[in-house]
Amino acid sequence: MGFKVAVVGATGNVGREMLNILEERGFPADEVVALASRRSQGTEVSYGDRTLKVKALDTYDFSDTDIAVMSAGGNVSKEWSPKIGRQGCVVIDNSSAFRYDPDVPLIVPEVNPDAIVGFSKKNIIANPNCSTAQMVVALKPLHDAATIKRIVVSTYQSVSGAGKEGMDELFTQTRAVFVADPVEAKKFTKRIAFNVIPHIDVFMDDGSTKEEWKMVAETKKMLDPKIKLTATCVRVPVFIGHSEAVNVEFEKPISADEARDILREAPGCLVVDKREDGGYITPIESAGEDATYISRIREDSTLDNALNLWIVSDNLRKGAALNVLQIAELLIARGLIQPKKQAA
Known part of the structure; x- marks a missing residue:
């Protein structure tokens, strides 16, 4: 007997990717339901070779649903995740709404799988920010080996991190540049075509952006609260794939060769590191792939x-949809959830 899974936000970039990955990985689901806002009701989305009609979130009964994977934004999650959890359905939320709640585990399965047992307090599990997820996958095995003291990271984040509107804006602006039309900035604060913008999310009192703050807070929660981290997060004119230049200071000696050997054996990591032309990974090669690449x-x-x-990864997959479903697989593998229909 398989599980009943609801995909909330099924019409968005990440929701569609979740449906793709559910099928790709052969997730043990007997039934998959696509949910979104009322305005998307009736829209068709693909799940493998099947087509699902989107149902309205606000009229859906979760009492017979086992897992809800959420990618509908923070405000929707704040309203709905606790309601869904109280109906006995485990919520795995891709938004930032519950990441910093001490009663909600924040999970990357390769990094802190044991923390998942805390989900039962609220029946909610949080998925980290896309830029944090790929970084901690690469840094966890190195932290285990030599203990990280400090991280300085600069990100090069693709427009898909801002959703379909971000991708559309890059496409529209690029076309406008080539045909000499006016270039309009709507989603982003400045033109993104042929430009980079050192601003993701809102500004905070100390001058950092919330995206930068998220990397600090989430790394401390998942990896080690003693780690010091400073980040500069930048939006770049790339459709899919986040890249990061990361400088890491350790307590113990560790050579580049040792790090390379450790990372080659680490789950979720793929080392592509030849000191020659093209001997490294770029975002375009990471698109559609599950691995976190280190060069x-x-x-x-x-x-x-x-x-x-x-460090490079597909932000729609490991940074979002893939990690959510790996969390669901972890719940099942550890026997922390059973299908309600089977239990009945």
């Missing part, structure tokens, strides 16, 4: 026990 592994000559890394 440009080298020692920092300005600091003891420090390394530089280049």
Whole structure:
């Protein structure tokens, strides 16, 4: 007997990717339901070779649903996740709404799988920010080996992190540049075509953006609260795939060769690191792939026990949809959830 799964926000970029990955991975679902707002009711979305008609979230009864994977934004999640959880359905939420709640585990299965047992307090599990998820996958095995003290990260984040509107704006602006039409900025604060914008999410009192703050808070919650981290998050004119230049200072000595060997054996990681033309990964090669890629592994000559890394991943997959479904698989593998129909 399989599980009944609801995909909330099924018409968005991440929701559609969740449906693709459910099918790709052969997730043990007997029934999959696509949900969204009323204005999307009746829209058709693909699930493998099947077509699902989207149902309205606000009239759906979750009492016989086992898992709800949420990608409908923070405000929707704040309203609906507790309601869904109280109906006995486990919510795995892709928004930031519950990431910093001490009663809600924030999970990357390769990093902190044991923390998942705390989900029963609210029946909610949080998925981290896309930029944090790929970074901690690469850093966890190195932290285990040499203990990270400090991280300095600069991100190069694709427009798909801002949803379909972000992708549409890059496409529209790029076309406008080529045909000499006026370039309008709607989703982003400045033109994104042939430009980079050092601003993701809102500004905070200390001058950092909320995206940068998220990387600090989430790394501390999942990896180690003692780690110091500073981030600069930048939107770049790339459709899919986030890249990160990461400088890491360790307590213990670790060489680039040692790091390379550790990462080659680490779950979820794929090392592509040849010191030659093209011997590294770029975002376009990560699109559609599950791995977190690590390239440009080298020692920092300005600091003891420090390394530089280049980390790239598909933000719609490991940064969002894939990680959500890996959390669901972890729940099942550890016997923490049973199908309601079977239980009945």
